Amino acid sequence: MKRIFLCTVLTAALVGSPCFAKAKKSSASKQELVPAPLRSDSAAPVAAHPSPYNFPGVQYPRIEEDSRVTFQFKAANAQKVQVSINNVSYDMTKGDNGVWTYTSEPQAPGYHNYWMVVDGAVVLDPATNAFIGYGHMCNGFEVPEPGVSFYDLKDVPHGDIKIKNYFSRTENSWRHIFVYTPPGYDANTKMRYPVLYLQHGGGEDERVWTEMGRTNLILDNLLADGRVKPMIVVMETSSVGPLPTGPRPAGAPGGAAAPGAGPAADAPRGGGLPGMGAAGNAYGKLMISDLIPWVDANFRTVPDKDHRAMAGLSMGGFMTASVTMTNLDKFSYIGLFSGGTQGGGGPRGASAATNAPAPQPAALDLKTIYNGAMVDPAKFNREVKVFFFSGGTVPPIENPETLKRHHEQLIAAGITNSYLYISPGTSHEWQTWRRSLYVFAPLLFR
Numbered sequence: 001m002k003r004i005f006l007c008t009v010l011t012a013a014l015v016g017s018p019c020f021a022k023a024k025k026s027s028a029s030k031q032e033l034v035p036a037p038l039r040s041d042s043a044a045p046v047a048a049h050p051s052p053y054n055f056p057g058v059q060y061p062r063i064e065e066d067s068r069v070t071f072q073f074k075a076a077n078a079q080k081v082q083v084s085i086n087n088v089s090y091d092m093t094k095g096d097n098g099v100w101t102y103t104s105e106p107q108a109p110g111y112h113n114y115w116m117v118v119d120g121a122v123v124l125d126p127a128t129n130a131f132i133g134y135g136h137m138c139n140g141f142e143v144p145e146p147g148v149s150f151y152d153l154k155d156v157p158h159g160d161i162k163i164k165n166y167f168s169r170t171e172n173s174w175r176h177i178f179v180y181t182p183p184g185y186d187a188n189t190k191m192r193y194p195v196l197y198l199q200h201g202g203g204e205d206e207r208v209w210t211e212m213g214r215t216n217l218i219l220d221n222l223l224a225d226g227r228v229k230p231m232i233v234v235m236e237t238s239s240v241g242p243l244p245t246g247p248r249p250a251g252a253p254g255g256a257a258a259p260g261a262g263p264a265a266d267a268p269r270g271g272g273l274p275g276m277g278a279a280g281n282a283y284g285k286l287m288i289s290d291l292i293p294w295v296d297a298n299f300r301t302v303p304d305k306d307h308r309a310m311a312g313l314s315m316g317g318f319m320t321a322s323v324t325m326t327n328l329d330k331f332s333y334i335g336l337f338s339g340g341t342q343g344g345g346g347p348r349g350a351s352a353a354t355n356a357p358a359p360q361p362a363a364l365d366l367k368t369i370y371n372g373a374m375v376d377p378a379k380f381n382r383e384v385k386v387f388f389f390s391g392g393t394v395p396p397i398e399n400p401e402t403l404k405r406h407h408e409q410l411i412a413a414g415i416t417n418s419y420l421y422i423s424p425g426t427s428h429e430w431q432t433w434r435r436s437l438y439v440f441a442p443l444l445f446r
Helices: 215-224 280-297 315-326 350-354 377-383 400-412 429-444
Strands: 069-074 080-083 088-091 098-105 109-118 122-124 130-133 134-142 160-168 173-181 195-199 231-236 308-313 332-339 386-394 420-421
Touching: 069 400, 069 420, 088 429, 109 429, 134 195, 160 280, 173 280, 173 400, 195 280, 215 231, 231 280, 231 332, 280 308, 280 315, 308 315, 308 429, 315 332, 332 429, 386 400, 420 429
Parallel strands: 195 231, 195 308, 308 332, 332 386, 386 420
Antiparallel strands: 069 098, 080 088, 080 109, 109 122, 109 134, 130 134, 160 173, 173 231
């Protein structure tokens, strides 16, 4: 993939100077977006080095100074070995020692999934860490962006990632969540916090916003700069399924599940494409009935809609739209990263598989888009303080022109709480979503 460096695409009304502890307001009392930092032309390149996810002493994958990546894989008896980078396979060359080698084109900055294909079989590179993506375990590598450090580990106060389990009566099963608490949460026992519910993409789960997205580091650094309000972030999979048969799971809290509770039988797991349909409604029921009450009971939250946000990437954007637009009494902040907009963006699912670009938007019908939530623009603006959506510039899945047009249509229709951010030079990938979180988080809970 060629690297493309473009200016951040924002409508003129949204361009502004950096915001600090108190968000700067425009004449229309609208917060101003602060784009994510990009590589400076004056920044020195990073010298060639092993990927940070390699085991100690392992040299490959190696990130070259020009952002190419060199891979090696030993398979002396294999007939054909490929490396698949972000689900695109490239042939490797076999050396006399049985080691296969490939050096990629320059890669965009940030995290990328990869895996090996050995004589047609998908296998992991054994000497580097594995992460979930594309519906299976993958390896990963990280390309630095010289001069950019908003998602790096720094010497600032750090929050914690707490791994918790709670029981869902809706699904009649235990659920597994990751929860970020800001620095000082455990010490400041009288302080209560707003909550952001953050969703993954298709083929992923609750781990990815920490492992690849670096949510905790982004928020730690923004907090240290006085740019965001301290907040709790809850990360859970939206995967739901039919109620399990048989007795209640051992150790589950008492009480029967509500009659008819549980997601629809056709609700997809993992990498499905829920849109505004049954799966979104199923997870929405679980979230409203089980997850939010459990979080409010077990963490020091401010348990009202003005202190509650939801956002997600790709399929998680569709899930976010589905849940929030039908529960506007529960959420005041909505973030759709590379998915979920009706009239823009593309899912990490069906469109990704076909490489079909997102269609150009038709004229907006406020009675039908977003489940009719915007039919009364003034009411929507009162209920939702921030409606944010974003995407990258590199096709085929990202479509910035469609997003810009959708944003313009929303503003023209009176949806004045609409915000758009375009990530320059990135595709349907983690650098787009890290940047989106960086831009979105300072808008929250003002």
